[in-house]
């Protein structure tokens with residue numbers, strides 16, 4: 001028997017917030033979203049990768065528009081710089097099917113599918129409270145509203161999580177990630193690299209760090225074209241020199257890292273390519289001890305953040321939503337639905353935080369001698385790094401359970 005007709009308030013209207021709003025509405029809830037920002041969220045135009053099976057499920061279930069442009073590829077290529085020069089050495093190639101998306105287009109598609117819910121833009125939630133009746137209160141500058149369920153989808157500094165897990169602090173990894181998007185003009189005169197990226201995503205390794213590169217769809221206004229255009233998205237992981245410089249210097253340091261460690265053609269793209277965006281921040285992780293405590297539940301980054309090597313933050317947020325919809329449909333009370341949700345999603349958050357630490361350790365903190373490795377070594381090393389865990393980013397025998405939507409679980 002389904003839980004329907006309940007009032008559901010959602011704090012945060014980004015990827016997790018919009019996906020949870022769709023889930024609630026599809027299960028028959030009356031949904032209101034509160035988003036602090038009054039700017040254009042679609043302008044956060046960075047790259048996001050998701051597994052093909054999840055993309056397909058979201059389209060089939062009606063969360064995503066089938067016409068949303070993506071840039072799927074099926075292979076992961078491992079490169080490093082030859083020790084005696086600046087040329088690239090390819091030392092591994094693995095099957096790894098991923099669906100790269102433009103973050104802004106993904107948000108816009110979810111937002112459109114959440115079209116019927118009340119979505120308050122520019123209205124920050126100042127606090128969430130438990131009412132004596134067992135319901136939940138959301139306070140904003142516009143007043144206080146009472147709900148049967150409140151979803152905290154308000155990111156890493158969630159006010160909702162502060163209520164459920166006061167004092168929880170992120171654990172720093174000790175290194176930094178730089179994320180950027182670059183116009184494809186950076187590949188002028190380098191057709192081989194561009195051709196490689198049309199069929200694969202690329203990991204460029206170095207001692208105590210690496211970068212990942214992939215193409216994503218470009219929103220029209222970025223390219224000025226008619227659609228179907230691509231941008232290069234990258235994430236580079238490494239250590240800042242101590243003492244840390246100012247924010248501006250920290251962001252620009254990725255150019256130095258690239259020049260020092262990448263093969264010339266990839267260094268040029270990062271160091272001299274025309275950037276449409278560039279951000280950097282310390283890598284951290286954390287997980288709330290439990291993803292729900294009725295009438296509250298946490299979704300996306302508010303519930304858990306894993307180191308980005310797993311490429312799973314948005315994936316998790318989207319799976320959170322699919323889980324909530326199933327739990328609401330299959331339960332007889334909101335308490336039961338939220339308990340089912342918490343059982344499944346807390347375990348998944350813990351799995352991903354652990355996986356992120358394993359990958360960060362092996363790909364940044366204690367890297368192997370990449371230039372001595374060949375294809376068989378990459379497979380052996382991948383297996384050892386995963387230690388029995390699975391990830392959709394490591395193809396072949398390491399293909400993850402997270403490549404498939406979580407079926408047959410507490411929420412199904």
Ligand SMILES: Cc1cc2nc3c(=O)[nH]c(=O)nc-3n(C[C@H](O)[C@H](O)[C@H](O)COP(=O)(O)OP(=O)(O)OC[C@H]3O[C@@H](n4cnc5c(N)ncnc54)[C@H](O)[C@@H]3O)c2cc1C
Nearest residue numbers: 012014015016036049125154155300301311312313314315
């Ligand atoms: C380097 C890097 C690479 C990544 N790559 C991938 C990838 O390939 N694949 C993947 O799946 N994930 C990836 N991620 C993770 C992914 O980007 C995030 O997990 C995801 O975008 C989080 O979405 P969210 O909606 O939970 O949080 P957010 O996007 O942070 O949204 C929170 C929203 O809540 C709003 N808000 C906050 N406080 C309030 C308040 N008090 N009242 C109202 N609104 C509020 C904010 O304005 C914001 O819009 C990556 C992350 C990084 C750092």
